[in-house]
Amino acid sequence: MRSARDMPGRLLRLLSLLQSRREWQGAELAERLGVSDRTIRRDIERLRELGYPVHGTTGTAGGYRLESGRDLPPLLLDDEEAVAIAVGLLTAADGTVSGIAESSVRALAKLQRVLPARLRHRITAVAQSITQVPRRGLPRVDPMTLAVVATACRDREMLTFEHRSRAGVTTARTVEPYTLVSTHGLWYLLAYDPGRADWRVFRVDRLIEPRSAGWRFTPREVPGGDAAAYISRSVAATPYRYTARATVEMGAEEMRTRLPSFLPSRIEPVDDGTCVIRFGADDLNTIVTELVALDADFTLDGPPELLDRLRVTAERLLRPVQRG
DSSP states (O other), X not given: OHHHHHHHHHHHHHHXXXXXXXXXXXXXXXXXXXOOHHHHHHHHHXXXXXXXXXXXXXXXXXXXXXXXXXXXXXXXXXXXHHHHHHHHHHTTTSSSBTTOHHXXXXXXXXXXXXXXXXXXXXXXXXXXXXXXXXXXXXXXXXXXXXXXXXXHHHHTEEEEEEEEOTTXXXXXXXXXXXXXXXXXXXXXXXXXXXXXXXXXXXXXXXXEEEEEEEEEOOOOOOGGGOHHHHHHHHHHTOOOSEEEEEEESSOHHHHHHHOTTSOGGGEEEEETTEEEEEEEESSHHHHHHHHHHTOSOEEEEOOHHHHHHHHHHHHHHHHHHHHO
């Protein structure tokens, strides 16, 4: 009788487990829920009757996974997951993912209708504190591309795609995907490329038709143990068409707080009141904009065309003052 009384709560816990990981062994689920393997099989059947597409494999290594279905079944979220999703939806209109702003607003409205009052207050406080600054001129990423890549990272499945380089050259790649990182308005994928026997960082907006290769891989140790730091170093070391070096009359720590979106590795301390900043871009206007944002005195070492562009910009900025 106790098993029957506990069944609704047990089904919810079982569903939560299935949603948290790609695949579970039947024995693992039984141990987690404190029931027999036979009870797990019955509960799986009940979930299927409720419309959840639970796929099972037979044999000694048999397991269960929650497959993608025709319809989206209800999801179980704890408090932290619900708040995280709401905050993600609130900030989804920053322009890095194509066509997602309107969908985010609709999804957030649905989520807020079913949230407990204690969570609605927390999310409202976050919403009132956020001011979005749209990112213009940056390439956008298709949300389905992000979903495919993120799923391959989660499930440790080989990913195949065509990659378009900065020079426009397209090559076929099959890689071990590890993690996605969003920084400076761009999405990057850290992956190991067996064909080149080395780690690679790919701009996600340059991936063409990514898809699962259909087999899984054994994870390797990420260099340095920190994927985000590895990507930051790789991006900082990327060769650019234009580069410049500015010696700025401001300490490195203060400059990092003034330029929070700048890669920390590009700001190097000289002494307490001076730092060196390395700039790199494929167009001159980007570097000019970053130099103007310094709001500090500096000396510049850069190509003649950059100095010419700075002079033109300075003259344009001074013209209204001279007229006044």
